[in-house]
Amino acid sequence: MDEARRLIEEEEVHAIVGPSTSVNSLAVAERVAVSAGIPFVSPAAGTARLTDAADNDFFFRVTLSHRAYAPALARLAVERGYDNVGVLYRDDLWGQGLAQTFAQAWDGAIRSVPVEIGQTSLADAVRESAAGGAQVLVVLLYPAEAVIAAREALDLRLYDQFLWNGALRNLDLIEAIGADALADSYGVGASASGQPAPEWVESYVQAYGEPPVGSYAREVYDAAIALALAAQAGNSTDGTVIRDHLRSVVSGLGEPITAGPDGVARALEVLADGGQIVYQGASGPLEWDANGDLRQGYVGVWRYTADGRIEHVRRMLHES
Numbered sequence: 001m002d003e004a005r006r007l008i009e010e011e012e013v014h015a016i017v018g019p020s021t022s023v024n025s026l027a028v029a030e031r032v033a034v035s036a037g038i039p040f041v042s043p044a045a046g047t048a049r050l051t052d053a054a055d056n057d058f059f060f061r062v063t064l065s066h067r068a069y070a071p072a073l074a075r076l077a078v079e080r081g082y083d084n085v086g087v088l089y090r091d092d093l094w095g096q097g098l099a100q101t102f103a104q105a106w107d108g109a110i111r112s113v114p115v116e117i118g119q120t121s122l123a124d125a126v127r128e129s130a131a132g133g134a135q136v137l138v139v140l141l142y143p144a145e146a147v148i149a150a151r152e153a154l155d156l157r158l159y160d161q162f163l164w165n166g167a168l169r170n171l172d173l174i175e176a177i178g179a180d181a182l183a184d185s186y187g188v189g190a191s192a193s194g195q196p197a198p199e200w201v202e203s204y205v206q207a208y209g210e211p212p213v214g215s216y217a218r219e220v221y222d223a224a225i226a227l228a229l230a231a232q233a234g235n236s237t238d239g240t241v242i243r244d245h246l247r248s249v250v251s252g253l254g255e256p257i258t259a260g261p262d263g264v265a266r267a268l269e270v271l272a273d274g275g276q277i278v279y280q281g282a283s284g285p286l287e288w289d290a291n292g293d294l295r296q297g298y299v300g301v302w303r304y305t306a307d308g309r310i311e312h313v314r315r316m317l318h319e320s
Contacts, residue, residue: 001027008036014237015039015227017220022047022094025059033058039243041227043219044167044190047097051291058243060292062219062226062283063190064299068318069166070101072188072299073138077106077163080186082136086129086159087112088122088149089140098140098165109133115145122149126158136161143168147176154181166190166300169215174308183306186313188299190219190283199260200282213310218259218283225264226250226286229279232271250286254278295320 001024007013015038019025025045033040034056042050042061046069053059077085085106089099091114099112111132113125126149129137137159139146146168153159154177162182166189174182200221204212212218227242229249234241249267254276257267267277279286287295296319305311 001032004028004032004040005036008032008038013038014231014239015041015242017041017043017223017227020044020216022050022097023092025061026050026053026093029053029055029059036239038239039227039230039246041223041246043216043223045094047093048101049093049097051293055292057290057292058239060223060226060246060288061294062223062281062286063216064294064297064318066097066101067320068297068299069188070098071105072301072316072318073163073165074102074105076186076188076301077108077136077138080136080161080163082161083108084133084135085110085138085163086126086132086134086136087138087140088115088125088129089113090142090145091116095140102138102140115141115149117145119145120148121152123152123156125149126153126156130158134159136163138163139168140165141168143170143172147173150177150181161185163187167215169213169302169310171213171308171310174304174310179304179306179308182304184303186301186303188301189215190298190300197259197263197280197282199258199262203261218281221259222281222283222286225259226279226281229264229267229271229277232268233277247288249277250279250281250288252276252278256280289320293320 022045025042040059046066048065089095113129162185164187169189230242230245233245233249257263257277257279259282270277284298289295298315300315301313
């Protein structure tokens with residue numbers, strides 16, 4: 001929150017991509033965005049509480065809420081043949097929201113254990129989660145915490161099966177824990193649309209040498225581009241004007257614009273000439289409702305492979 005104020009007051013920015021976490025997003029939405037009149041677009045904040053945040057319509061997000069991801073994770077657990085799960089969740093707004101919505105969607109046995117932020121050992125929490133005979137550990141943690149939890153679960157021989165939240169679609173886990181240990185464990189998270197933006201992927205590979213494999217790369221890009229296009233559509237850098245044009249550049253009538261350098265260049269040209277566009281994001285459709293939530297989006301199912309890759313399995317369309 002302090003950094004958001006610094007960017008606004010000292011750097012005099014006109015819009016912000018972020019924050020990425022639910023805790024910071026809720027604080028910024030209700031305490032900074034309203035008073036500053038600056039639009040924020042979060043690439044990753046999933047808490048359902050943002051839907052009703054008192055943000056005066058200055059806060060948007062380019063990811064589905066926990067109401068989409070947690071039930072999808074519960075369905076995946078059923079598909080994998082589990083009926084008794086242990087859950088470790090981060091004891092903050094983000095983790096609590098995921099754990100609550102997962103539990104609401106889960107019909108089997110469950111033992112959920114909160115994890116205090118900053119712990120160097122999670123052995124006691126792992127033991128508690130497994131005490132009811134859990135077949136799999138559902139990991140609703142950040143990467144550093146997930147590494148500790150998985151290592152200790154394996155060392156204690158309490159779990160050899162895991163299900164992961166979207167923040168853990170991360171090659172760093174493979175390096176830290178080992179491909180063999182993670183092989184054939186599944187997760188759910190944000191997914192690109194059914195028609196990926198090939199120009200965007202190609203330009204990413206040209207810049208970084210490989211396709212994006214981590215979480216929320218597409219969402220960060222889409223948040224930045226949507227803000228830029230809204231500013232162009234309103235021919236202004238005023239925060240309120242940008243906010244008021246965010247929906248118009250991603251929905252309604254207009255020339256379809258795909259993600260990628262050529263598409264963005266064309267969008268800016270059309271808008272400069274007074275035309276209308278519909279930006280189709282690298283992460284999927286970006287149509288926002290009255291609360292700044294996505295009207296629809298894709299939940300991706302992925303898995304870790306024995307040869308150290310993250311493999312996309314399938315995607316599911318979610319509509320609110």
